[in-house]
Amino acid sequence: MLLSSAVRWTAGGLAEAYLMDGSDDEALVMRGRPGLLPGVVPAIELTAVRKLFGPVVAVDGVDLVVNPGEVVAYLGPNGAGKTSTIDMVLGLSHPTSGQVSVFGMAPRHAVRAGLVSAVMQTGGLLKDLTVLETVQYVAALFSGPRPVGEVIERAGLAHITQRRVGKCSGGEQQRLRFALALLPDPGLLVLDEPTQGMDVEGRHEFWEAIRKDAGRGRTVVFATHYLEEADAYADRVVMVRRGRVVADGSPAQVRAMASGRVVRATWPGADTGALGALEGVSSVEVRGSTVLVRSDDTDSVARYLLNQTSARDLEITAQGLEEAFLALTADDPVGAGAGRAGAPS
Amino acid sequence: MSSGTEVARVGPVERRPPPFGGLSLPVFVIEVRRLLRNRRTVAFTLVLPVVFFLIFGLNKAYASQRAGSGNVSAFIMISMALYGCVVATTGSGATVSLERAAGWSRQLRVTPLTPLAYILIKMATALVLGFFADVIVYAVGIATGQPSMPVHVWALSAVVVWLGSLIFGAFGLFMGYLLPSDNVMQVMGFVLWLVSFGGGLFVPLSQFPEAVRQGAKFTPLYGLNQIVHVGLNSTPFDWTWVLNVLAWLAIFVGGAAWRFRKDTARV
Ligand SMILES: Nc1ncnc2c1ncn2[C@@H]1O[C@H](COP(=O)(O)OP(=O)(O)OP(=O)(O)O)[C@@H](O)[C@H]1O
Ligand SMILES: [Mg+2]
Numbered sequence: 001m002l003l004s005s006a007v008r009w010t011a012g013g014l015a016e017a018y019l020m021d022g023s024d025d026e027a028l029v030m031r032g033r034p035g036l037l038p039g040v041v042p043a044i045e046l047t048a049v050r051k052l053f054g055p056v057v058a059v060d061g062v063d064l065v066v067n068p069g070e071v072v073a074y075l076g077p078n079g080a081g082k083t084s085t086i087d088m089v090l091g092l093s094h095p096t097s098g099q100v101s102v103f104g105m106a107p108r109h110a111v112r113a114g115l116v117s118a119v120m121q122t123g124g125l126l127k128d129l130t131v132l133e134t135v136q137y138v139a140a141l142f143s144g145p146r147p148v149g150e151v152i153e154r155a156g157l158a159h160i161t162q163r164r165v166g167k168c169s170g171g172e173q174q175r176l177r178f179a180l181a182l183l184p185d186p187g188l189l190v191l192d193e194p195t196q197g198m199d200v201e202g203r204h205e206f207w208e209a210i211r212k213d214a215g216r217g218r219t220v221v222f223a224t225h226y227l228e229e230a231d232a233y234a235d236r237v238v239m240v241r242r243g244r245v246v247a248d249g250s251p252a253q254v255r256a257m258a259s260g261r262v263v264r265a266t267w268p269g270a271d272t273g274a275l276g277a278l279e280g281v282s283s284v285e286v287r288g289s290t291v292l293v294r295s296d297d298t299d300s301v302a303r304y305l306l307n308q309t310s311a312r313d314l315e316i317t318a319q320g321l322e323e324a325f326l327a328l329t330a331d332d333p334v335g336a337g338a339g340r341a342g343a344p345s
Numbered sequence: 346m347s348s349g350t351e352v353a354r355v356g357p358v359e360r361r362p363p364p365f366g367g368l369s370l371p372v373f374v375i376e377v378r379r380l381l382r383n384r385r386t387v388a389f390t391l392v393l394p395v396v397f398f399l400i401f402g403l404n405k406a407y408a409s410q411r412a413g414s415g416n417v418s419a420f421i422m423i424s425m426a427l428y429g430c431v432v433a434t435t436g437s438g439a440t441v442s443l444e445r446a447a448g449w450s451r452q453l454r455v456t457p458l459t460p461l462a463y464i465l466i467k468m469a470t471a472l473v474l475g476f477f478a479d480v481i482v483y484a485v486g487i488a489t490g491q492p493s494m495p496v497h498v499w500a501l502s503a504v505v506v507w508l509g510s511l512i513f514g515a516f517g518l519f520m521g522y523l524l525p526s527d528n529v530m531q532v533m534g535f536v537l538w539l540v541s542f543g544g545g546l547f548v549p550l551s552q553f554p555e556a557v558r559q560g561a562k563f564t565p566l567y568g569l570n571q572i573v574h575v576g577l578n579s580t581p582f583d584w585t586w587v588l589n590v591l592a593w594l595a596i597f598v599g600g601a602a603w604r605f606r607k608d609t610a611r612v
Contacts (some may be wrong), residue, residue: 090455112362112457120455124448128382133375140371141456143363180452 041104043068043188043219044089049098051084051243058084059095060243066221068187073234073251074223081243082223083121086192089221090118103187114142114184119177121192121223127166131157131176134165138180145183155179156209171202178209189213191222195229207233261298261318267291267311278304366459368466376470380437390436391478394429395485398422401547403491413578415494420577422486423502424546427573429478430510431566432537437471438517438601439529446526450605460605464518464598471514472507479507498576509569512590513537515597516565522604544570565593 044066051059059081066072076082087093088100091107102110110116125134135152139145152158155175165173174194181189191210195203203226210220211233224230230237231251239247239254247254270291275284280297291311295301298316305311363369381387402408402421412420444450453463483503486492494502517533524532541547544566550558561567568589575582 092451092454111455114362114457116455118455120448120451122448122451124444124446124452126379126444126447126449128379129375133378137372137375138452138456140369141363141367141453141458143361143457177452184456 040067042066042101043070043103044221045099045101045104046085046089047099049085049088049095049100051081051088051093052096053084057243059088061098062240062243062245064238064245064248066188066219068219069217070236071220071234072222072236072238073230074221074238074240075225075227075230076223076240077225079242080240082240083192084243085240086118086120086190086221086223089190090116090120110188114145115186116188116190117181117184117186118190119174119181119192119194121196125165125173125176127164129165130162131165131168131172132161134176135179135183139183142184146185151179151182154182154209154213156205169202171198171206174198174202174206175209178206182213186218188219188221191220193223193225195224195226203229261295261316263293263295263298263301263305264313264315264317265291265293265305265311266313267305267309270311271309275301275304362457366462367457368462373466373469376466377473380440380470380474386436387474387477390429390433390474391481393432394425394478394482397428397547398425398482398485399489401425402486403489408491409493413494413574413580414498415577416492419486419492419494419498420574422482422492423506423573423577424570426479426482426503427506427510427566427570428537428541428546429482430475430506431513431541433474433478434471434510434512434514435517435520435533435537436530437474438467438514438519439521439533441467441518441521442524442526442529443521445522460602463605464515464601467518468511468514471517472511475507475510475514479503479510494577501576502573505573505575509573509590512565512569512594512597515594515601519597519600519604522601540564540566543567546570562589565589568593 042065044064046062046064049059049062050057062081062085074082074085084093088095089102089107091109091111100107103115105113105115107116129137132148132152135148135157139148139151145151152161155178157172157175157179160168160172163172165176168176174196178191178194181191194210195206198206207229210222213220222229222234234251237247237249237251237254238245266289268289270284270286272284272286272291275281275291275293278293278295278297278301281293281295281301283294285292285294293301302314302316305314398421402418402425408416408418408421410417441450480503483499520533520536521529543561543564545561546566550561553561562585568586571578571583571586572590
């Protein structure tokens with residue numbers, strides 16, 4: 001990689017975002033984003049980008065720099081603005097305000113120059129063409145594309161070149177989209193939920209193909225809901241929520257951020273107020289007769305539950321990337337209506 | 346890497362945009378193959394005008410009556426060839442609505458393909474099906490031995506029908522962009538039916554009341570239908586026909602290009 005994650009990482013930013021979670025939207029926005037490197041034209045540069053659809057704010061002031069060679073996961077819940085952002089990077093739509101540039105030029109220009117290509121969430125294929133015809137079709141639209149055979153090989157489609165696209169499985173179609181995206185040999189590859197609807201096996205194969213390719217120094221940005229994908233394949237994770245970047249760092253850093261642990265216990269009629277008032281508790285969630293308490297000090301939560309309440313079946317687990325994801329991207333404090341302590345001071 | 350061959354590292358190396366905005370022969374060939382693969386549409390498009398010709402063009406009551414430099418049968422054959430051609434080109438153009446529904450146009454938008462090149466490819470494809478529609482009606486006409494007109498009028502009218510129907514390739518494209526895919530074909534069939542009546546393809550306009558006849562002059566097939574019959578008819582050439590054709594061409598092409606540009610919405 002061109003950059004060590006330490007250079008990109010801005011100490012304090014994530015912790016701040018985490019601590020202030022849910023209490024103040026402004027505070028969630030990362031400050032001190034990874035900066036521009038002198039002499040390096042960023043693969044993507046978004047400056048104060050906003051995108052409105054009528055009254056809907058899809059992207060709400062995103063600043064983002066992706067440097068060449070990075071593999072970035074763009075993570076966020078449904079409606080976070082991932083696709084809207086990607087559309088602007090691909091020149092499919094224009095920001096309502098702010099600037100988007102790809103390799104220092106307007107997105108549409110970059111597309112015309114074969115510098116950027118994409119596997120789109122809603123980009124379609126023609127069912128009545130064969131796999132081979134589809135690749136030949138798109139190859140003919142670029143000047144100097146990679147050879148059709150090579151691209152088919154790389155995407156793992158060699159055994160089904162004559163198959164009608166309509167007969168291909170979801171995973172095979174996704175690999176076909178990937179093949180199309182490889183044709184211009186782009187400097188930047190954008191993947192919008194590329195493994196959506198694939199089974200575990202399919203996802204594994206798909207990422208194998210991507211990984212082989214990314215080894216060559218291509219910049220890759222992918223949107224995903226699958227945290228394990230971000231964890232395993234990205235060297236940088238950008239989390240978005242309601243059109244804003246709420247966290248930005250290496251997967252390890254994002255995981256570390258969710259340092260607290262979760263106590264799970266069976267306690268019908270749990271006193272959420274009392275739990276929320278305990279030292280270090282960041283959230284309390286009730287699921288039927290089960291209560292989940294997220295806390296920096298799970299020992300004292302456990303002690304309280306066992307000594308002073310009728311709670312039983314205690315379980316204490318560490319938080320993973322998933323919890324970090326939820327903590328940073330949840331619209332409301334976890335557990336509707338549950339008691340909740342303010343940020344630990 | 347996977348192939349074992351040495352591959353260069355991938356960086357932001359700018360490439361020239363393709364010549365002619367992505368206009369290319371392989372794409373045209375694949376598009377034609379696609380179109381002809383859709384047997385049902387092809388059969389329907391090609392059979393209907395022939396059936397119409399066999400019904401109306403051979404009617405003993407009037408088929409062999411004189412019409413300009415030929416006979417009524419020839420007149421009707423030209424009209425039916427035009428109808429077939431127009432259905433063919435409109436239908437080919439309208440396939441974009443299916444492509445949009447499938448999200449294919451969005452995929453194309455992240456390639457260097459320009460709107461103009463795409464429209465030209467679609468038009469050329471439409472002309473292929475139009476060619477078959479044209480030739481089949483004329484072939485059946487010759488086989489029946491009924492239509493009669495000077496040789497140069499046979500040739501000229503066939504070519505003008507074919508090329509003139511191109512306007513409707515643009516019409517199909519425009520409609521394909523404008524209408525949702527589930528009913529574009531039905532709407533189109535109905536509209537073409539109306540427009541054909543307006544153009545005087547099925548029933549001579551002289552049979553209609555004066556008001557209808559005046560209104561019909563502004564419909565999209567009127568000018569073209571007059572022009573394709575020029576060699577046969579003895580009526581003098583009227584430049585307003587050309588004006589009619591050009592005006593509608595401008596509307597359809599402009600509309601198609603305008604919709605293509607806007608067409609980045611998700612499906
Ligand atoms: N054309 C549109 N008109 C109105 N609202 C839109 C439009 N496109 C997107 N939105 C809204 O913008 C917001 C962001 O949508 P976007 O598709 O970018 O989210 P996303 O992060 O890609 O979600 P997902 O994970 O479900 O794909 C959503 O609230 C969505 O409803
Ligand atoms: Mg999306």
